[in-house]
Amino acid sequence: MQTVMLTGSQLDQAADFIKQGQLVAFPTETVYGLGADATNEAAVKKVYQAKGRPSDNPLIVTVASVLMVEKYVQSFSDDAKKLIKKFWPGSLTMIFKLKPNALSKTVTGGLDTAAFRFPNNQLTLNLITKAGVPLVGPSANTSGKPSPTTAQHVYHDLNGKIAAIVDDGPTTVGVESTVLDMSTEMPAILRPGAVTKEDIEAVIHRTVMDERHHVGLNQTPKAPGMKYKHYAPDAQVYIVDPDDDWQAVADWIKAYSKPVGVMAFDRVIQSVNWPENTDVISLGNDAQSAAHDLFAELRDFDNHKQYQVIFAQGLKPVGLAEAYMNRLNKSAGQMHFKQL
Structure with missing residues (x-):
């Protein structure tokens, strides 16, 4: 076709x-x-x-x-x-x-x-x-x-x-x-x-x-996105929580040595000394721009198969940021930088 x-x-x-x-x-x-x-x-x-x-x-x-x-x-x-x-x-x-x-x-x-x-x-x-x-x-x-x-x-x-x-x-x-x-x-x-x-x-x-209950294997979800893994690129996404130190993320990337993707606000990008193996993409400056750009930026990284790890900006789930974090958590499989 x-x-x-x-x-x-x-x-x-x-x-x-x-x-x-x-x-x-x-x-x-x-x-x-x-x-x-x-x-x-x-x-x-x-x-x-x-x-x-x-x-x-x-x-x-x-x-x-x-x-x-x-x-x-x-x-x-x-x-x-x-x-x-x-x-x-x-x-x-x-x-x-x-x-x-x-x-x-x-x-x-x-x-x-x-x-x-x-x-x-x-x-x-x-x-x-x-x-x-x-x-x-x-x-x-x-x-x-x-x-x-x-x-x-x-x-x-x-x-x-x-x-x-x-x-x-x-x-x-x-x-x-x-x-x-x-x-x-x-x-x-x-x-x-x-x-x-x-x-x-x-x-x-x-x-x-x-309502955020888990839908069991034998249950039919009432709405999309409640049961199966969603929004995930090939690389593993890790959420960098609001209280995390982004310079610590940069240090981890430097020690990792392989190419790593980063999705963050402009103020975060400008405040950190990024190692050469970092590919940084801006999520703008607020929840609205982050939600607007999230899927497109994940796809952009997905198109470059050398990435195995992506770090993404976490937000407090208030207002539109709740929708952003809902999708980001599913993309990451609930994995956070703290778990590395």
């Missing part, structure tokens, strides 16, 4: 691929998604094949309107209606209980719930409207690897495995959407993102759980 790169003026072609049961990668404000007709079970199965994704990892359903969601879910609570009004379109995915047999078990992982996302990207909203169906929309990458924030990242992972990629340039947020479970009595964040716990509580005026 030849994967074609499409622009915003070629959405009719992209929609035709979707109608034919093919896979099309699409842009969102967070990361690029891998789209297939969510009502076509054969097409959805191709998503798992292309990504190498475990079949019990449910897929987010991407929509272009609230009406599209209402077709499949039992009802919206008053809290859900408030959140929809405030954050859709946007970087909030919500899990709802489904009507009986509303979606295939291939989409839901066999659960009676599904996660719905209304992205803030006009090209993708137009694509869904033209296709006339919701799209499953996991990240458009090889399963377990850093998520794609450019069309070129998608092409690197999935060239020859999907029909097309709609290129809308780099994404603006850089980490996946917040996933909020609205199918339980108390709302629970299953994956942090740009929409924070505080943002949600300010709208619904009630406590939101921050």
Whole structure:
């Protein structure tokens, strides 16, 4: 299969691929998604094949309107209606209980719930409207690897495995959407993102759980990223915690002698005497730039196979930094500089 790169003026072609049961990668404000007709079970199965994704990892359903969601879910609570009004379109995915047999078990992982996302990207909203169906929309990458924030990242992972990629340039947020479970009595964040716990509580005026329990081998996760290793480059990532001494990191690198990657804030980079075998990449100066750049920089190091070790800036998990640290911890497999 030849994967074609499409622009915003070629959405009719992209929609035709979707109608034919093919896979099309699409842009969102967070990361690029891998789209297939969510009502076509054969097409959805191709998503798992292309990504190498475990079949019990449910897929987010991407929509272009609230009406599209209402077709499949039992009802919206008053809290859900408030959140929809405030954050859709946007970087909030919500899990709802489904009507009986509303979606295939291939989409839901066999659960009676599904996660719905209304992205803030006009090209993708137009694509869904033209296709006339919701799209499953996991990240458009090889399963377990850093998520794609450019069309070129998608092409690197999935060239020859999907029909097309709609290129809308780099994404603006850089980490996946917040996933909020609205199918339980108390709302629970299953994956942090740009929409924070505080943002949600300010709208619904009630406590939101921050659920981080481990999903067992025989359990089906309600949301992506809860069970399997994610976002990992080939090199081992180590987190440098906020109270760690970066000069000690530099000393370790010097003794190691092999090439080592470093991802850190500008002020850290400028304050340390780095040995010659260090390749330093800036994460900017705050959580917003760090979250935006994380996956792209991990991929950049991944493209240079001589790296076996990467040190990455750790942050206190507050606000958007919580989403950044969630992804970084998964990339590192919870490994920290202190453990070396």
